[in-house]
Amino acid sequence: MERGIMPNMIRLATAGAIAALLSVGQVSAQSENLAEFFEGETVTILTGHPPGGSYDLYAQLAARHLGKHIPGNPEVIVQHMPGGGGSIASAHFANRSTNDGTVIGLLPEPLAAKQLMEPESSHWDLNEMRYIGRFNDVRSVMMVRDGAPAQTVEQLREIESPVGCTGTTSSSSQTGAVTRYFTDLKFRMVCGYDGSSSVILALTRGEVDLTSSVWTNWLSSQSEAIESGAVKPILQFGLEPIAGLEDVTLAIDLIDDPAAKSAMKFFAASGEIGRSLIAPPGMSDELYQMFTEAFDAMVTDPEFLADTSEKGIPLNILNGAGMEEVKTLILSTPEEDVKLLATAMDEGFN
Template sequence: MARSLLTFGAGLLLAGLAGLPVQAQSVADFYRGKTINLLIGVGVGGEYDLQARLVARHIGKHIPGNPKVVPQNMVGAGGINMANHLYNTVARDGTFIGMMGNNFPATQAVGGKSVKFDTGKMQWLGSIAPVVETMAVWHTTGVKSVDDLRKRETVAGASGRGAITYFYPTMMNAFLGTKFKVVTGYPGGNQINLAMERGEVEARNNTWSSWKATRPQWVKDKLIHVVAQAGPRASDLDAPSVEALARTPDDRLTIELIVSGTQLGRPIATTPDVPADRLAALRDAFRATMKDPEFLKDAAQLNFEVNPVYGEPMQKIVEKVLSTPKPLAMRAKEFLE
C-alpha cells in the first residue's frame, strides 16, 4: 500500500512538472563556449579581409556569452563560392557569418548563373562604411585620365568573372570607350597589388578607403593615378565619376546598378533562419562594436573611416536592388555574372 502511494505521488509530480513551461535557452547560454566562424570569400591582405578581421577582433565581447569569433578565408569565384557555402551548407543557428561581396545583390538581380543563394533571405548585420570604388593606373604607364585610357590598351588585374575587379574595367570599356585588357586569376586585391609592382598588370579596381589603408605610401608618392570613381563621391579625391561620364540616361542607370554595392560597403551577413533573438543580439553587437573605443582606435590605425551602415537599412538596400526592373537588369547582366 505504501509503495502504491509513493508510485502514485511520483506520477503526480512528473505530471505536474510536464505541465510547466519549458525555459527557453537564452542567447548568452547559447553562445557561451561556442565559436562564431566569420567566412571571408577573398584572399588575405585586402580590404574585405582586413575589415572582417578587424570586426572579428572586437565583436565577440559585445555578443552575449562572449563567443570566440574566428575569421576564415574561403577563396573562389570572387567570393561567390563562400556565399554559396554560407547559404547552403553551414548551420543556420547564428554561429556562421560572412563578409559578403557588395555586388552580390546586383549579381543575383541579373540572374548570375553561379549564384546559389538569396541575398533577400540573408540576414544583414552591417558594414563599417559605404565605399567609393575607383579605377587606378600605375604611374609608369603615363595614363592620367579616362581619355588616355581610350587611346591605349591597359592591362588590368582581376580575381575572376563576377568580381568587381573584373566587371569595373569591362564596364568602363563598354560605356566609356576605354581599352582595358583584363587578366584574371588573382586570389585577392593584395595579390593584384603585388602584380602591379612586378609589372604584370598596369591597373586595377579598388576602393579609395582600401588604397589609403593598404597602400598609403602609393597614394602619398603618387605611384597610382586614380582616373575614375563610383558611388558616393570622396571629398579628398579629384577624379570624375563613371556615373557622370555615362553617355545616355539608360547607360547611367545601368552603371548605377552595376556599382550599387558601394552603398553596402564591405557588408557582413548571417544565414536565413537564425532565431530572432540571436539575430537581434548579433545586430546589437555590431552596433556596439562600431562605437567601441578600442575598435575605433584600431580602425584609425588602419586608415579606415567608420561611418556604419547597419543591418536594418542594409536589408532595405538589398531589397531595392533585387526589385530592379528586368530590362535594366538584363543590360547589366554581362558585367555581373
C-alpha cells in the first residue's frame, strides 16, 4: 500500500461524515423554519371552476389531507375563481399570487396547449410554474347509445352519426371535431347544448348517437347506464388506454398520416395533466420540494386512500417529476403541429 493513501482516505471519510452531518443539520433547520412559518397559517388551493365539479372534488380532497404532511400542519382551504374556462384564475395565479407557499393551484389541464395555440389570450407562462403532483388524468371517452345505427368503429366509417356537443371551445366537444378532421369517421357535429348534462340527456333520448366526456364523469353520472348497456364506450382519447378500457379503440390509432398523428398526440397530451396541483411562479426550490414531498406522502397515507375509496374518487397518481416531463412534452410541440391542430379544431365542426 502506498504511503499516504490511508491517511488521505481517513481524511476524505471524515470530511464526508462532517458534510453529511452538516447536510442533516441543514435539512432539520429548514424543516424547523418551515414548521414555524406554516404553523397557524392557511394554504389556499386556487381553482378556476365553481364548486361541484371534478376540479372542486380533487381540490377539496387535497384540502382534507395535504396539511397533515406540511411542516407546521397548516389549514388548507379551496378558493374558487370561475370564469373564462379557468383562464381568469390561471392569469391571476401566474401574475398576482404570492409565492411564499400559502397559495398553490389546481388549474385547467389545457393550460400548456392553450399557451401555444392562443398566446395572445394566455396571460401566463407555464415554464415558470412547476407541477406538484397529479391525482388523476382526465382522458375523454366517446360513448354510443344503444340502438344507434353505428355500433362499431367500422360502422362509423360507413354511417353518418350525429355527435352531441356543447360548443367549439369545450375540450370534450373538440374530441369529436378533431377526430372527424383527422380520420374517415362520418361524424356530424350537433353543437349548442347547454352543458354536458344536456348533451348526455340528448344521447339517452336518441337526439344524437354519440358524445364525449371525461371518463370519470361517465362513471360518476352514468354508471347505471353503462352497466345496463344503454351506453357503451366506442372511442377513447389519450396517449394510452384507460385501465379497464384496453379493448376500446384509441382515436390516435386511427390516424396514419404522421403530421396528423403528431397533432393528435399534442391534443391528447393535455388529458395527462388531469387534475394536478401546481406551484406558482417564483416559488423557491425549498418550498417546491416540500410540497412535492407532502404530496407524495399524502397519496400513500392510509387515511387518504380510505377517503378516496369510500367516496369512489378515481386516482391515477403521477408525482411532480413525472408531471414536469408531461409539461415539457406539450410545451416542446413543433409549431406546425400546433397550427394543424388549430385548423382541425376549426374545420372539424363544419
